[in-house]
Amino acid sequence: MIKRIFDFTAAVVGLVVLSPMFLAIAAWIKLDSPGPVFFRQPRVGKNGEMFDIVKFRTMYDDAHDALLTVGHDRRITKAGRFLRRHKLDEFPQLFNVVAGTMSLVGPRPEVPRYVDCYPADVREVVLSVAPGITDWASIYYKEENSLLSRSSNPEQAYLETILPAKLKYNLRYVHERSFWNDVRIIFTTLATLVR
Structure with a gap:
């Protein structure tokens, strides 16, 4: 309950504070390429529920079919390249x-295709909590695209x-989750973004 109250309050405050930046980014996206400002994609959430x-949007409007983007993908717009680089x-x-479909902190939600690759026991544990915007994996694998670009089969x-x-x-x-651990992950994420 405390986590949900914290998530909701922080998200609302964040949206209000960041609204001028959101408007500027939206204008940039519209000027940079035709298409909608936002991109939506089905992901697997808590208890396997889809959302x-x-x-x-960081790619040209007709180029969102692939699940992975690697290196200097030509489908990524100029604005999109900047937005992705700085998250x-x-x-x-x-x-x-x-x-309420996501939390500030939690396992990053995957597309169904990759969730199907989870071992059954792992899937049960990982999907027992709400997915998050950030987590330890997001921090340690922030250069995932660069890593994949070095592979012949990304x-x-x-x-x-x-x-x-x-x-x-x-x-x-999941095993170590607590309010203070969430706070620690949030501040580590912010520090990583600033660096």
Whole structure:
């Protein structure tokens, strides 16, 4: 209950404080390429329930089919490249937090295709909590695109190397979760973004 109150309050305050930046980013996206400001994609949430994650659109409007983006993907717009580099495309997920489909901190939600690759016992634990905007895996794998760009088969590298490592961090989060651990992850994330 405390976590939900904190999430809701912080998300609402964040949306109010960041609203001028949201408007500026929205204008930039519209000027940079045709299409909507926001991008929505189905993700797997708590207890396996599906929801639409909300992000700022960073790719050309007809180029969102692939699940992974690697290196200097030509489908990414000029504005999108900047937004991705500084993780600004993730900020609209505050709307998901307000709606209750996400938390500020928790395992990052995956698309169904990758959730199907979770071992059954791991899936049960990871999906027992609300997915989050940030977590330890997001911090330690912030350069995921660069790592995948070095592989001749990025999806295989993701499934065999990165996803299992992320799941270990997810399990650690679920087993160690607490309000103060969430606060620690939030401040570590902010420090990482500033650096």
